Amino acid sequence: MSAAGAAVLYVGFALLALAFGVETVPAFLGFAVALLGGGLLLTGLFGWLRQAFLRHQDRSVADPEARRTYVTTMILFLATDLGTFGAGFIYYVFVRVGTWPPADLPPLLGSLVAINTALLLVSSVTFHFAHDFLERGRDRAFLGLLGLTVLLGVVFLAGQALEYYEFVVHEGFSITDGVFASAFYGLTGLHGLHVALGVVLLSIVLVRGARGQYAPERDTSVATVGLYWHFVDAVWLFLVATLYVGAVVSV
Known part of the structure; x- marks a missing residue:
């Protein structure tokens, strides 16, 4: 999920860059795609953190x-x-x-x-x-x-x-x-x-x-x-x- 989110985030950044140079590309599209990718990236990272570390935090060693x-x-x-x-x-x-x-x-x-x-x-x-x-x-x-x-x-x-x-x-x-x-x-x-x-x-x-x-x-x-x-x-x-x-x- 994090890898997919990072890929979508990069696409959003690319669309934003095009929006500033090509008038036919709407800036809101780049923002929307970047926000979607960032959300997926953070969701995947939180899931990894919870599975890898937080669910084992009750262990003393x-x-x-x-x-x-x-x-x-x-x-x-x-x-x-x-x-x-x-x-x-x-x-x-x-x-x-x-x-x-x-x-x-x-x-x-x-x-x-x-x-x-x-x-x-x-x-x-x-x-x-x-x-x-x-x-x-x-x-x-x-x-x-x-x-x-x-x-x-x-x-x-x-x-x-x-x-x-x-x-x-x-x-x-x-x-x-x-x-x-x-x-x-x-x-x-x-x-x-x-x-x-x-x-x-x-x-x-x-x-x-x-x-x-x-x-x-x-x-x-x-x-x-x-x-x-x-x-x-x-x-x-x-x-x-x-x-x-x-x-x-x-x-």
Whole structure:
């Protein structure tokens, strides 16, 4: 269900992009399809969360074999997700075959992208130490750092929204402005979607942690969400190096 929802969500985003460039495509159709896909995606994820973790929350100690299974499954998911990002990067490579850099590029490198990058890097550090405190039985420190991680993720999303606003409104640089724009907004938008999902997962972990559902020997969902969050951070660094820094390099 989540996979189908993600596919429908992507179609909705594509329709929205067409709506801004082709007048014959109504914008409300893109919004409707995107909302349907988002609903299916979240429903599937909640069902997975309930089946995988919440129905077993009465156990005092997690099953080590189940923990290995869930962690391995998350690693396999991230491997397939890497293929999704890889397709976007391959498109970007083909874009760069022509004359470079494009003449209509906005000022991509600035303080905003530097701040956003620092926020995500710090969020990985705070999550790492939050998990470390949980394993040492220091619940208050675990919750405090986990809450800070969620806050950093939210601020990052706000910064990305501000960047889009600056590019579209003040620079006149939108997703329909050439092949580089489609690659830029496609890849950064896909990453932003992953960050938003990560914030949702981190928030669920935070609520469960506040209810006392974790312990040093019971941290499976903390470990799996941690893998996802660190993956998202690593992809962002590659995005910055490729799209932001690489966009102004002519060789």
